[in-house]
Amino acid sequence: SLSLINSAIAGSLNYHSKLLTANIKNGQLSAPVLIDGLQSYVPAVQNWSVEKGSINYQLNASYNLQKKTGYVKSSLQGQDIAGQKGTILFDGLTFNSDTDFEIKSANVHIKQGQQQLMVDNLFVGVPIQAMQIDAHNSAGITVIDEFSAHLLGGEVTLENLKIQPQSSSSLKLSGLSLSEIIKYSAYPAITANGLLDGVLPLTLTSKGLNIKKGVIFARAPGGYIKVPQDDVVKKMASTHPTFAFTLRLLSNFQFDTLQGKIGYTADGEIDINAEIHGVNPDVSGVQPVKFNYSHTENMLKLLESLRFSDELTRQIQENY
Amino acid sequence: CTPRVELAMPSEPITINLNVKIDHQIRVKVDQQLDELFNDESGLF
Amino acid sequence: LELSDAKQQGLVGERVDGLLGVVETSLEVTELVSSINAQRLAVYKQIAEKNAMTLDQVSVLAGEKAIKKTPKGQYIQNTAGQWVIK
Numbered sequence: 074s075l076s077l078i079n080s081a082i083a084g085s086l087n088y089h090s091k092l093l094t095a096n097i098k099n100g101q102l103s104a105p106v107l108i109d110g111l112q113s114y115v116p117a118v119q120n121w122s123v124e125k126g127s128i129n130y131q132l133n134a135s136y137n138l139q140k141k142t143g144y145v146k147s148s149l150q151g152q153d154i155a156g157q158k159g160t161i162l163f164d165g166l167t168f169n170s171d172t173d174f175e176i177k178s179a180n181v182h183i184k185q186g187q188q189q190l191m192v193d194n195l196f197v198g199v200p201i202q203a204m205q206i207d208a209h210n211s212a213g214i215t216v217i218d219e220f221s222a223h224l225l226g227g228e229v230t231l232e233n234l235k236i237q238p239q240s241s242s243s244l245k246l247s248g249l250s251l252s253e254i255i256k257y258s259a260y261p262a263i264t265a266n267g268l269l270d271g272v273l274p275l276t277l278t279s280k281g282l283n284i285k286k287g288v289i290f291a292r293a294p295g296g297y298i299k300v301p302q303d304d305v306v307k308k309m310a311s312t313h314p315t316f317a318f319t320l321r322l323l324s325n326f327q328f329d330t331l332q333g334k335i336g337y338t339a340d341g342e343i344d345i346n347a348e349i350h351g352v353n354p355d356v357s358g359v360q361p362v363k364f365n366y367s368h369t370e371n372m373l374k375l376l377e378s379l380r381f382s383d384e385l386t387r388q389i390q391e392n393y
Numbered sequence: 394c395t396p397r398v399e400l401a402m403p404s405e406p407i408t409i410n411l412n413v414k415i416d417h418q419i420r421v422k423v424d425q426q427l428d429e430l431f432n433d434e435s436g437l438f
Numbered sequence: 439l440e441l442s443d444a445k446q447q448g449l450v451g452e453r454v455d456g457l458l459g460v461v462e463t464s465l466e467v468t469e470l471v472s473s474i475n476a477q478r479l480a481v482y483k484q485i486a487e488k489n490a491m492t493l494d495q496v497s498v499l500a501g502e503k504a505i506k507k508t509p510k511g512q513y514i515q516n517t518a519g520q521w522v523i524k
Binding site: 426 | 441442474477478481485488489491496499500503504507
């Protein structure tokens, strides 16, 4: 508990003519001990569990008791931290945080700071590798200078996003693999090929981020979508004749262009409208096919159910 | 004369539409209904 | 024989398909298991109808739930179908 943390904090604290100064050269804390100690005090940390990792810190502060002003300069470095937050798993997490706080009577605010977070592996339902966030704080505002992450076979990047409502930026997708995306969709049996790039303009709202008029498009030369004609598909086809023809066309749909529009709202609702041009050599020969596909789903719920089933399989595997 | 076989490119494309709506709500509702079953009072768990 | 006692004594366990399974067979245990499963299936059918799902889909979700909520020390069936203690 907190006593464990107290024992680890050593430094100099002195008081001289109304000036209180504190200086900690290089303290080190084990991340599991810190998180465990904070659990009963900080609600936000309650569903965290950290198995390994350490945090180094340097701190110096000065406070003028008379003027009731002062500053705190803190520098924190986290190394190789691993654990989970709820069902979200992470490992290889490192961070560097240099922050200058200003104290004016009772309130403390950030004057300026540089923050960096890197996570080797993050599992949110879909595995994310090599996530990196570089941010800075100035004049009370935090700005994400750069965000990058590898997932679904490709890369997602973002630049210059102020963390305040109505600020905007755009998420760039490059080389996302259609087959990887489908692997995490509700129809993993579909096989596909093709790389997607995209630009998703996003704006921050008080509830989270919104994406309007996002565009995705398949890289040349396109790819294919093959919906297996299994019993679920056959049953659906038998009850809806027009649907049967669509499913037959999608059994081996070779496409050369794919253009999609994407919208996303902070509550997790995504809607995709894609227009895909191609042919099914087995069915329509060379006659071109225009395939309009629209898809709506709650992404946050999808990710949650992916994490839930993953955790369940892990629990079962762990037990024998 | 020999019959001329003309392979005319079919002009207008076939258009197919597919609208998919995945509702995870079902999962949440069912989850709650199953929660009621799998607790001590139900006598079935 | 009470269900909770049967579970504590390791006579029965939760299966992946949402049904109760026999771990230690005896007349009493098999009677208990078939009675519980009959009642569970009735509930699953009801849930399936109310949510436009198939019985199998509800059973799989029920299995996930039953295994997750089984306390440590009691039997659950693993993906290979063997009985293991959670």
